[in-house]
Amino acid sequence: MEHLVRHAVTIIRERFWEPLTLDDLAQSVMLSKYHFLRVFSRVTGVTPGRFLTAVRLQEAKRLLLSTPLNVADVSARVGYSSTGSFTRRFTESVGLSPTQYRRLSVAARGGPGEPELAEALPATAAPPPAAGSTGSVTGVLHAPGIDVSTVYVGAFDGAILQGVPASWSKARAPGDFTLARVPEGTWYIHAVAEGADPADTGGPERSLLMATFGPVRVQSRTGRPLDITLSPMDWTRPPILTALTGLAPQPLAA
Structure with a gap:
């Protein structure tokens, strides 16, 4: 099928x-x-x-x-x-x-030092949750055989990486991450990064890597750490829509 x-x-x-x-x-x-x-x-x-x-x-x-x-x-x-x-x-x-x-x-990509779009987007800040109604999500990121620097990790309300996350942070792979002050409820944890295979010397292009973990139930007490492995996007994954990552939209391809 x-x-x-x-x-x-x-x-x-x-x-x-x-x-x-x-x-x-x-x-x-x-x-x-x-x-x-x-x-x-x-x-x-x-x-x-x-x-x-x-x-x-x-x-x-x-x-x-x-x-x-x-x-x-x-x-x-x-x-x-x-x-x-x-x-x-x-x-x-x-x-x-x-x-x-x-x-x-355009401003983020063309300005001095090319600041990351995420740092230029006040609209991506989720509203502060009500006191006493949050938890945290921790875990470890992996990217076997792929050179990865910055990984954006966030708690989103659906299986598509879109909209404004309830909480987000930047991390490295391999490495630990923590999402603080995540409102209690059910969330999907998305991780996305640009990476390059160290053995690939064919050009400057970098592949888009991502992982989705969920649904995850977040409560006031911290749950078990998540083990998340990033991999290149394939045809089964819908495009990444959120502007949080600052990644340029990829060309449509089957």
């Missing part, structure tokens, strides 16, 4: 601007839509609709950084008929409005 999901992901990445529906995708792999929904969610961790939205917004991020198109034109290019709906969804998923994302991303 995995090859059928991969075919559906290819269709999403190649035709994301079209009004694709669950029925369209299920028919493309000749499965009932309910069976397709279960199989797709099991392989990718998200529904086809959420994967499609992530791909659309990833392309919107790229267009905002690499073209002079206005927000309405970007919205139309990625398959939204309403600029208002696009702006709301983009803001929820990226943590900044399209206009803020373009302005702060």
